[in-house]
Amino acid sequence: MNDTFLKACRGEETDYTPIWIMRQAGRYLPEYQKVRGKVTFLELCKTPELCVEVTLQPVDILGVDAAILFSDILIPLEAMGTPLEFHEGRGPVFPEPIQNQADLDRLIIPDPDEHTGFVMETIRLLRKELQVPLIGFAGAPFTCATYLIEGGSSKVFWETKKMMYTNPELFHNMMEKITRTTTLYLLAQAKAGAQALQIFDSWAGVLAPEDFKTFALPYVQQIVSDLQETGLPIIYFANNGATLLEMAASTGADVLGLDWRINIGDAVRRVGKVALQGNLDPFALLLPKEKLKARIGRILEDAKGAHGHIFNLGHGIHQFTPPEQAKAAVEFVHELSQR
Numbered sequence: 001m002n003d004t005f006l007k008a009c010r011g012e013e014t015d016y017t018p019i020w021i022m023r024q025a026g027r028y029l030p031e032y033q034k035v036r037g038k039v040t041f042l043e044l045c046k047t048p049e050l051c052v053e054v055t056l057q058p059v060d061i062l063g064v065d066a067a068i069l070f071s072d073i074l075i076p077l078e079a080m081g082t083p084l085e086f087h088e089g090r091g092p093v094f095p096e097p098i099q100n101q102a103d104l105d106r107l108i109i110p111d112p113d114e115h116t117g118f119v120m121e122t123i124r125l126l127r128k129e130l131q132v133p134l135i136g137f138a139g140a141p142f143t144c145a146t147y148l149i150e151g152g153s154s155k156v157f158w159e160t161k162k163m164m165y166t167n168p169e170l171f172h173n174m175m176e177k178i179t180r181t182t183t184l185y186l187l188a189q190a191k192a193g194a195q196a197l198q199i200f201d202s203w204a205g206v207l208a209p210e211d212f213k214t215f216a217l218p219y220v221q222q223i224v225s226d227l228q229e230t231g232l233p234i235i236y237f238a239n240n241g242a243t244l245l246e247m248a249a250s251t252g253a254d255v256l257g258l259d260w261r262i263n264i265g266d267a268v269r270r271v272g273k274v275a276l277q278g279n280l281d282p283f284a285l286l287l288p289k290e291k292l293k294a295r296i297g298r299i300l301e302d303a304k305g306a307h308g309h310i311f312n313l314g315h316g317i318h319q320f321t322p323p324e325q326a327k328a329a330v331e332f333v334h335e336l337s338q339r
């Protein structure tokens, strides 16, 4: 069992810097496309045998040091009782967005084993196969709320901010319901066998710091605190969150994910005794190999003072990335970080 990733999460000495890649299972891999060609995205998410297959693909093909459960942050939101559709090329759609208290009252706090048992089954099956640790995950409440309120992806977050500013009580009620759902969902993943838990706050960076503090942070703090009983490392990734770093550290997470917009050495100086995960620009994988290697070397060097470093991209791998470039990045990280 390769436990380098778990050691780095805890800030312990490792023989080399572990690496995994956000969205490592996905469309850039022809092997994924082949599985996906036979089923819709939601069918894939709800079929444990197929989820196992695509979760294992990047572990075998790239040689990464951790696996991440194949699923989506929107799966537990559908379980709350709001229909979810994925339209090819357009992304997720919630045809019945949450706009008032009556809409919110219709949502339930689902029992994770009953309503998302396929996720727990995937985790149990994966643990029998894997030689690297398995990361479970969920979306952070703010990021989840944006999808429920907007009815899908957004660029300006008009409806979300309108609710925050004109009906904060409704917004907070909604955050409480999502938070409880997320906590139960992650506790169930831990019970099923997940060995670390990542909270994805993909849209945290659209908030002013004072709004992040009021409307998003307390709910992440609550989840991290409620997950302490699992004893698992908790990773909090606030995308586009350089200005929020100290607040992200105040969540109590063991590991903070970093996007590429901050120098990782600056982050080390700002957060102190917490492990860091990141932070190569996903598009840097397009660099010629020698430049890619040099770029990776600089990140490893800058991260040297960190209380644990897990190499990753600063956000998900782009769907047109050549897989051999991702494989080369994994090899460079392993080679350059040998101690």
Ligand code: 1CP
Residues within 6 Å of the ligand: 021, 022, 023, 024, 025, 026, 027, 036, 041, 068, 069, 070, 071, 072, 073, 074, 090, 091, 092, 137, 152, 153, 154, 200, 202, 239, 316
């Ligand atoms: O057509 C396809 O095959 C669907 C593409 C796809 C994939 C491969 C989606 C649709 N989701 C996923 C899997 C996924 N999503 C994983 C597991 C794969 C892995 O990491 O190896 C994970 C961890 C996620 C998490 C996720 N889903 C996030 C947070 C991470 C991030 O990238 O910021 C978000 C925001 C989503 C929502 C989502 N899922 C899919 C789409 C198109 C979107 C919308 C993104 C947007 O609003 O811009």
